[in-house]
Amino acid sequence: MTDEPDAMGEPDGKPVRIAGFNVVELVGGGVLSAVGIAAAIASANYGLGTLRQVGPGMFPMCLGIVLALMGVAVIFDGRRSMSVAPRAPWRPILAICAGLAAFGLLVERMGAIAAIVGLVVLVGFAEPKFRPKTLAGIALAAIAFMSVLAWAFYGAVNIQLLPE
Amino acid sequence: MELLDNMALGFGVALSWSSLLACLIGVTVGTFIGVLPGIGPLAGISLLLPLTFTQTPVDAIVMLAGIYYGTMYGSSTAAILLNLPGTVTSAVVCFDGYPMAKQGRAGVALAMTTFASFIGGCFSIVLMMAFAPPLVAVASSFGSPEYFSMTILGLLAASTLSAGSPIKGIAMVVVGLLVGMAGTDVNSGYDRFTFGVDEFLDGVNIVVLAMGMFGVGEIFWNFTEGQKSAQVEKVDVSWKALMPSRRDWKDSAFPIGRGAGLGAVIGILPGAGAAIASFIAYSVEKRVSKHPEKFGTGVIEGVAAAESANNSAAQAAFIPTMALGIPGSVTMALILGALLIHGVQPGPLVMTTNPELFWGLIASFWIGNALLLVLNLPLIGVWVRMLTIPYHVLYPGILFFICLGAYSSQNNPFDVFLVIAFGVIGYGMRVLQLPAAPALLGLVLGPMMEEHFRRALLIARGDATVFLTQPISAGLLLLSVILVVSTVRSSWKKRRRAAEPTAAA
């Protein structure tokens, strides 16, 4: 049961290396290179054009290749890097993502009030201790704010508070 | 003495009771809208537009313009306190403003942005009053080759934006440029990197990206072990603690001046805008600074220069809009539309056919900026007190504002999901120590750079020397070369100096 971040840094803050390469820089450079290669491949379909009529694929193609090379440079440049990845806070990240997603899903289907309640309740799980009273207060304040905004800016901020 | 006559005419118009009231309403609404992340000047202006139908043309435009630059003042507040940029321009203020808040200097940062905004805005106004006609000529002399060369200069300056490794900085600029390619290509109408999603056809919404990467990413980071947010136990809201010290002023004086100058020049160009101005002003400060390594850790110069440039550019943007009838941004287009509704035809004749409108508006800028100063300074104490709210109460509230801003900017829930994606990506980048700031500038400049490169070649029928035969373009490229050479030389010197003691030992 080793989480990825654990594999990247020892608890005492010493960087982890594979074959002399710092893992943080290795992953970072690798991601950059992968994005670059993907972009270059995708833009091959767009048409490179000519100097007279430069096609839509020319720029992304060049940028993709440059990025792929830069990724390799990052890996080598970071050989002596002392970077250590922190332990990712999975519970807060998941809770917050879920809360935001709940808002996005609910705001048009069930109205803003339901969306706010969904958001606040779910992001509340980011804290080790769930605080129902605090969260209820925040939700009420947010609903009140939203109502005032929807009323005062009627026509510019079109937010349905309740489902139709 | 034409200038004095014009000023007298302008103030005569702008100091009428109805204009003063219009200006006050405009800047107050603007500040409020600006503080809310994601709700930009567009929403505010389109909301108040129907109200202006019954006003005189001067009052209408004074009020709408007030909203526009009032938003510019307000938008740095959330950026400094919460790392939550509501506009692209305020993303630059995040770089050093938020670290200042973490050090307990939020009040100073907010006060300095207010003063810098005021000075930058005023500088631009003076420039406009004195040199409006020649400035207009400069604006129209910028064609595609010139814009392309300018973006090259901007991108080179950007490679120094981040604190860490320069290679990573450049790599992230390229990432930003690539992200900027997404959407419908202006030159051919082709869709690129849209993955069949209609929402991507207009490209990536920069405000949504910034709110995700900076705002949500920061919350994830604060939950990461051993990190601390800007939250404090107690704040000193005494006037002395909130106001910049003599030293702060000394550090900021030149950056504000340079920022104002740069902002005015860039703001005049119809295609550039305030975001590019503040990015470039920040890069310039970092370059001329004696301690560039401290940028990004909370130096006041970064905040002052960016904010002064931003407001200077925002005011200067009225020149092409009013005098050429060419709006540089959607907001400006909306203000033009308001003029048209009132039967004022913007164009080269506006200064002669409607002098009271043109000079009245410019005079109102001054009044508006003064009002904003009076309005914003007392608010600082209120904003800073927000930081005493415990983090477990604050973060759900921040997330609520992020949702509100992301959703209401285009009335599309898709943007809320985009914020999640960018939040996760932003956090991942932070873990991998890939800086976000250069990517943001790449994203701002990328589409511009490509569009103008290709259009320049199209009009020149494929002749690539066009970038060198046009004098302004050639000059900008020459500056770029000087920039590269000086960077390489100074880093070479540094390396040699670093090598010397070892050699002696």
Place this chain on the structure above:
Amino acid sequence: MKIIATLAAAGVVAGLTAVPAAAQFPDRPITWVVPYTPGGITDTGSRIIAEVLGKELGQTVVVENRPGAGGMVGTEYVARAEPDGYTILYGTQGTMAANVSLRKALKYDPLTDFAPVHGMGASVNTVVTYADAPYSTIQELVDYGKAHPGELNFGSAGVGTSTHLSMELFKTIAGIEGLHVPYKGSAPAMNDLLAGRVDVLFDYPVSSLGHAEAGTLKVLAVNSPERIAILPDAPTLAESGYPDATAGSWSMIMVPAGVPEDRMKILTDAAEKAIRSDTVKNYYEKYGSTLLLVKGDAATDFIEAEIDRWADVIATAGVPKQ
């Protein structure tokens, strides 16, 4: 629990009895989806019409901007909306006609997913050139273009916009070659035209007018069937010898298909009164547009004809289908 059950039952009963009471349509605000960003001619126009329309209907008409993808995002949203008459759409020549031929994967069908309520405005394009251009009429432009094939630059507000398509239509009919230089909107195109970096621009009357008055550009023609009030000296393309090049864009109030007959009638009548009101008429005149007075079957026929017409132009001009 009992209270909730009672409330729920009451809600159901209220919902049932509400159906026959639909004669009082509309009994709540109507949402008008404008699939463009706030600002610009479209949005401003919709806000002015919304106010008049609201008065006619006795309910507020709220303009809701749902921009994205040249209007497709908002249009798709309305295609999926409940056809109860409370959601209406700002339809345009782009979203309702040209996109059928420009977009491979259009997620709506203008004819089956929507029903037209009433036309709004028909806007024209001006054909303009810079002040020192060596031609001052359409005929001189065509002669010049034929004598210098491939040398002229034609600017437009973007690939697939009405300015681009009208320009391609004109080039085909006049038989001249010229390079299409697309811009991101008409403002930057105007900047390059004034400096002579592009030679000819298909523009909107509002943005041409100020420069025409100042003499910084020449208006060669307008592409409307008749001359327009704000530019009375500009001849039409028909007068200049190219009647088939007459074109332009238009806008229409649409609803999702399936709105009940009686509600449709209420909407159409109110819209007709609103469009014919002085406020709206004056507004469109100021922008150099004319009123598009079509409704019912005539409106459907109009859209059908437009779809066919732009399909031809797009095919001839070789605009890539996305």
